[in-house]
Amino acid sequence: MEIYIHLPFCKSKCQYCDFNSYAACDGATIYSYLAALCREIKFAGEQYGGARIDTVYIGGGTPSMLEAKHISSICRVLKENFDLSGVEEFSIEANPESVAEDKLLAYREAGIDRISIGVQSLDDRNLRSMGRLHDKDTALEKLALADKYFQNVSSDLIIGLPYDNSQLIKSEIDELSGYVTHMSVYQLTLEEGTPLKKRADEGRVWLPSDDEVADLMDVAIDTLSADGFERYEVSNFAKGGKISKHNMGYWTREEYLGLGAGAHSLVKTSDGRTPLPAEIRFSHPRDLNAYIGGVNCVDAFDKIPRAEMSVLSKTDILNEQIMLGLRTANGVEEELLFGRIPPELDEFFARFDGRIALNKRGMEVMNGILVRILEL
Ligand SMILES: C[S@@+](CC[C@H](N)C(=O)[O-])C[C@H]1O[C@@H](n2cnc3c(N)ncnc32)[C@H](O)[C@@H]1O
Numbered sequence: 001m002e003i004y005i006h007l008p009f010c011k012s013k014c015q016y017c018d019f020n021s022y023a024a025c026d027g028a029t030i031y032s033y034l035a036a037l038c039r040e041i042k043f044a045g046e047q048y049g050g051a052r053i054d055t056v057y058i059g060g061g062t063p064s065m066l067e068a069k070h071i072s073s074i075c076r077v078l079k080e081n082f083d084l085s086g087v088e089e090f091s092i093e094a095n096p097e098s099v100a101e102d103k104l105l106a107y108r109e110a111g112i113d114r115i116s117i118g119v120q121s122l123d124d125r126n127l128r129s130m131g132r133l134h135d136k137d138t139a140l141e142k143l144a145l146a147d148k149y150f151q152n153v154s155s156d157l158i159i160g161l162p163y164d165n166s167q168l169i170k171s172e173i174d175e176l177s178g179y180v181t182h183m184s185v186y187q188l189t190l191e192e193g194t195p196l197k198k199r200a201d202e203g204r205v206w207l208p209s210d211d212e213v214a215d216l217m218d219v220a221i222d223t224l225s226a227d228g229f230e231r232y233e234v235s236n237f238a239k240g241g242k243i244s245k246h247n248m249g250y251w252t253r254e255e256y257l258g259l260g261a262g263a264h265s266l267v268k269t270s271d272g273r274t275p276l277p278a279e280i281r282f283s284h285p286r287d288l289n290a291y292i293g294g295v296n297c298v299d300a301f302d303k304i305p306r307a308e309m310s311v312l313s314k315t316d317i318l319n320e321q322i323m324l325g326l327r328t329a330n331g332v333e334e335e336l337l338f339g340r341i342p343p344e345l346d347e348f349f350a351r352f353d354g355r356i357a358l359n360k361r362g363m364e365v366m367n368g369i370l371v372r373i374l375e376l
């Protein structure tokens with residue numbers, strides 16, 4: 001089983017972001033949230049404490065913006081309530097401007113062994129226009145610091161920002177590859193309700209077209225490959241086999257517990273509310289006060305209010321196996337797709353060792369392919 005901990009606090013909201021995160025929260029709110037989170041960890045431990053925990057991921061929001069002692073406390077409470085002796089990977093997300101030496105030391109002390117830094121771009125005009133709080137020099141300085149304390153450093157990059165061009169993407173990746181063993185490279189999504197979407201709709205920001213972004217993604221993939229990174233998932237690249245075990249667990253449908261506001265879980269046993277073992281997905285309320293109030297007014301994990309919950313049917317499970325598995329280079333067992341691939345789509349797939357995966361061109365048009373092959 002995997003554990004995800006959500007820390008939904010940021011210094012300010014980035015232009016493109018629709019993640020469950022809140023800017024400018026006061027100390028009292030953060031304190032109440034952390035208290036509720038620790039209470040939830042305790043309840044979760046009472047219900048799932050016997051499970052073997054393979055990976056832990058502290059994400060956000062901006063976990064690095066919290067004081068080191070807060071992260072240490074969360075890790076201590078986790079250890080008190082779960083058996084973390086078999087954990088193979090323990091990650092934390094950080095933003096460059098709030099990475100500091102004392103925090104890195106505290107993370108390492110607490111058992112964290114992987115850090116994922118949200119660089120997004122190494123062009124100061126891109127960073128400024130997206131409302132990021134760091135510049136290129138800070139990003140490189142903090143990557144060097146992280147590299148000093150962690151063997152497993154990842155960075156996130158967004159492709160399709162206003163000042164992107166192929167030369168920039170190539171030089172960003174070449175520079176980053178000196179510091180990291182893993183890169184997540186996402187194409188910019190214009191999320192409904194974000195300031196960036198509004199600016200784009202009103203013609204107040206120039207963004208590269210879909211075709212231009214596809215070309216930039218090609219440059220990114222080729223540069224990463226030349227720099228020794230293997231593409232093991234649509235948006236994820238690793239050097240020396242340092243894939244993200246935690247994220248791989250999502251794509252191979254391992255069980256995971258998501259703790260914190262808006263966090264999602266997948267459990268494959270009875271969750272205490274359903275009488276029979278079943279595969280259940282559920283999530284907590286996104287709103288901070290709804291989450292805090294919900295945790296504080298109950299005395300067990302399975303009583304915490306849920307925002308969503310679904311017991312998966314056999315068809316749901318099969319569709320998920322295909323949809324998630326085809327994101328990865330390892331694909332799915334060939335028999336899962338038996339009789340589903342129309343001959344005209346065959347050119348988008350590669351077959352090996354009884355498995356089938358999307359090839360490079362297939363990954364480019366993945367969504368269109370999934371619509372054709374999933375069972376509805
Ligand atoms: C949980 S988020 C944020 C992590 C961290 N707070 C940060 O900003 O660096 C994880 C990653 O999703 C990506 N992301 C967020 N919003 C996006 C969007 N609208 N389009 C593409 N990628 C996005 C960014 O690369 C980000 O680092």
Ligand code: SF4
Pocket residue numbers: 009010012013014017018019021060061062095118
């Ligand atoms: S720092 Fe990360 S989580 Fe926070 S608003 Fe920006 S992209 Fe979203």
